[in-house]
Amino acid sequence: MPIQYEGIKKEHEAVRTRAGLFDVSHMGEILVEGPQAVAAIDRLVTNDVSKLATGKALYTVCCNEQGYILDDLIVYRLEDEKILVVCNASNRDKIVGHFAKNLSLGTPWNDVSDAWALLALQGPNAVAVMKDLGAPTSLLELPYFSVTRTSVAGVDLWAARTGYTGEDGFELFCGSEDAVTVWRALLEAGQAHGLQPVGLGARDTLRLEARLMLYGNDITEETHPLEAGLGWVVKFGAGDFVGRDALRAIKAAGLERKLVGFEMVGRGIARHGYPIVARGEAVGEVTSGSPGPTVGRNIGLGYVPLALAKVGTALGIEIRGKVVDAVVVRTPFYKR
Amino acid sequence: MATYPRNLQYTREHEWARIENDVIRVGITAYAVEQLGDVTLVDMPAPGEDVQAHERFGDIESVKTVSELFAPVSGEVVEVNADLESSPELVNENPYEEGWLVIIRPSDQAELEGLMDAAKYEEYLGTLDG
Numbered sequence: 001m002p003i004q005y006e007g008i009k010k011e012h013e014a015v016r017t018r019a020g021l022f023d024v025s026h027m028g029e030i031l032v033e034g035p036q037a038v039a040a041i042d043r044l045v046t047n048d049v050s051k052l053a054t055g056k057a058l059y060t061v062c063c064n065e066q067g068y069i070l071d072d073l074i075v076y077r078l079e080d081e082k083i084l085v086v087c088n089a090s091n092r093d094k095i096v097g098h099f100a101k102n103l104s105l106g107t108p109w110n111d112v113s114d115a116w117a118l119l120a121l122q123g124p125n126a127v128a129v130m131k132d133l134g135a136p137t138s139l140l141e142l143p144y145f146s147v148t149r150t151s152v153a154g155v156d157l158w159a160a161r162t163g164y165t166g167e168d169g170f171e172l173f174c175g176s177e178d179a180v181t182v183w184r185a186l187l188e189a190g191q192a193h194g195l196q197p198v199g200l201g202a203r204d205t206l207r208l209e210a211r212l213m214l215y216g217n218d219i220t221e222e223t224h225p226l227e228a229g230l231g232w233v234v235k236f237g238a239g240d241f242v243g244r245d246a247l248r249a250i251k252a253a254g255l256e257r258k259l260v261g262f263e264m265v266g267r268g269i270a271r272h273g274y275p276i277v278a279r280g281e282a283v284g285e286v287t288s289g290s291p292g293p294t295v296g297r298n299i300g301l302g303y304v305p306l307a308l309a310k311v312g313t314a315l316g317i318e319i320r321g322k323v324v325d326a327v328v329v330r331t332p333f334y335k336r
Numbered sequence: 337m338a339t340y341p342r343n344l345q346y347t348r349e350h351e352w353a354r355i356e357n358d359v360i361r362v363g364i365t366a367y368a369v370e371q372l373g374d375v376t377l378v379d380m381p382a383p384g385e386d387v388q389a390h391e392r393f394g395d396i397e398s399v400k401t402v403s404e405l406f407a408p409v410s411g412e413v414v415e416v417n418a419d420l421e422s423s424p425e426l427v428n429e430n431p432y433e434e435g436w437l438v439i440i441r442p443s444d445q446a447e448l449e450g451l452m453d454a455a456k457y458e459e460y461l462g463t464l465d466g
Contacts, residue, residue, distance in 0.1 A: 008399040009374040124383050162426050201373065269377055291376045291399050298376075320395065320402075 001200050002240040008201035012293040015165050015206055018194030019123035021186055022203060024164075024171075025179060028092035029116045030085045037083045039239075040076060040107045044099065045089060045123035046225060046247070048238035052077045057145045057162055060233045062087075063243030064097065067250055068220045069228070071095050073091055074162060076147045084147075084158070084173070086118075088215045104244070117179035122169030122206075124336075125193040130170065132189040139170075153185030164203065166210025166334055208299065209292045209334035212260060217272055218259060218287040218301050224250055227303065228259045231236045257284065258309040259330035262317075263297045268324035270317045277316040277323055278308055286317060295333045298299060300326075340365065340458060341432055345451035348460060349390070349406040352432065353451060356439075360448070362408055363398065363436040364427065367461055372398040374426040378420045380405070380438055381413050387440060389447050394437075396427070407440065409447040415439040 001023055004011060014020045032041055035241050042049040047060035057076040061069050071091040076084040087095040096111050103109055121129060127140055130152070139150045139159055147160040157174035174182055187195065204214065213219045226234065226247060234247060264270060270289030275282045289300030300317070308315065311330050316323040344352040352367035369375070377379045380394040387393040387407040394405040416438050419426060427435035442448065452460060 003400065005371055007374055205399060265377075267377070271401075271402065293399070 001203075004199040004201045005197045008199070008205060009293050011196055011198040011202035012205050014194060014196035015123045015167055015198060015202065017124065018196070019121065019125040019129055019169075020165070020196055020198035020202070021183070021190065022120040022122065022180070022198050023117075023183065024203075025176070026089040027118050028089055028095065028111070029153055029173065030087065030089040030096065030109060030111050030113075032083045032085065032099075032103065032107060034081055034107050036104065036107045040103050041083050041085065042239055043241055045073060046234040046241055046243065047075070048235040049075055049077075049083075050239060054078075054080050055146055055148060057147055057160055058233075059145075061219070061230055062226065062325070063100065063241075063247070064221065065243060065246060067220050067224045067243040067246030069215075069223055069225060070098060070221065072215055072219060072230075074214055075307070076158070076160060078147060078149075078158060080330035089113075090216060094305050109198065115176060117174055117176045117182075119167060119172045119174070119179065119182055119186065120163055120165075121172070121190075121195075121210045122163045122165040122167045122198075123195075125190075125195065126166060126167075126169040128193050129186060129190045129195055132192065133185060142170075153182050155182050160179055164199070164212055165206040166212070166332065167206075167336055180275050201292070204288075205290055205293055206228050208288050208290060209294055209332065211301070211332040214288055223259075224304070226251060227255050227257055255306055257303045257305050259287070259303050260300055260309050260328045261299065261301055261333060262315055262326045263295075263299050263329050263333070264317065264324060264326050265314075266326070268317065268319045268322075269298045270302075270319070270326065275318040276302050276304055276326075277318055278304075278314075278329040282318075283308060283315075289317075292333055297333075299329075299333050301331075304328075340454040344432070345349050345408070345453065346457035346460075347390070347406065347408045347451060351406060353408040353448070355448065359439050359441050360409060360411075360412060361436050361443050362438050362440060363431050365457070366404070366431055368403075369428055369435075372396065372401065372403060374399045375424045376423055378417075378437065379426065380416045380420075383413050383415055385413050386443075387411060387413060389450075405437065408451060409440060409442045409454065410444055411440040411442040413438050414441050453461050
């Protein structure tokens, strides 16, 4: 996946106003099967997979015993006894190793990352593009965070109503050998709908505006889901999971810091790693920052002490030795 | 490869300089623009400040990254392109005209000799990866 095809701003705008096509085949995919599949995955992630109906998907994190984040995942229940776990490419080996260690022998699993391709069609015109390709109503009307077996451009694949842009759209899982066929068909059908191929650069600005986490930046093995604002995917009341006791203890002790969204008030662009300062003192670090092409402001995310996490709090971002004013704002920065 | 305007001088840091009587106008080349992508912010010195040849005098930011700007010659900044404050995209749209960055009054005319002409710059680009 290139950084850009025709320019980050142009590609970003295409996804917000028309449609964009991403080749995100680098993502990791693990299939877990058998009567124990649901229970086995449920024990490895913080969200409640036991209540996940067939044909539905959920967002979750996978923690270590200390409650810190190994990766964020989307778990799809493809069939009653067939679960698809999508992880970040950079974490594939780690997650595969973690699963291998923790899944019992009676639970067959398979890392299909190389055999599968993943194409994401995102944007308000995504449905229209699919319609022109002759997609069945069941796909056009597929609810958000659902998945179905269907056929696109003559290729049998799994289609999900998920994405990483804050827009409506589909993610299509097909065999690598069929990816070019599907890609070309989507590009062609998309011509009439302003569809544009989109690279990593716009993928990052789109997800940041929607406050979707980037592993390695906003969440890492040094952060836990409660401070990252991901408490909603931690289901203490459901069954046991790796990291549950540690997270309970962290919750009981009270949070020290929180991931907040901010926008620049002064002239400057915050970037990953820049210090966040308050009253002359470094209080945190920017985890993600860039111009927000749709919101029209320079935005970012970063961890700050709880006392500085309230919307409206004045912060400073140290940009190459100079402190530039910023303010904590409500997130997501953009909502469709 | 694109051809570069013949009436400009170039640096290895991908700035161009145009001699306009006793001052030089400075911008970044199409190659630099291509590498940067969408320019979103240009941070430059105020008029009256001195800059040193081949030293950082400002920063240029695109959506994705930050790059330093290097002065082609030493001298005093006499004007900065104020239009870039509200319209940094001018650098992308026309790096050699509306997208210029600063005007410098050189303190040492001899430094101009160290710049490359278009043919030399194109040759230099040929030695770079990608």
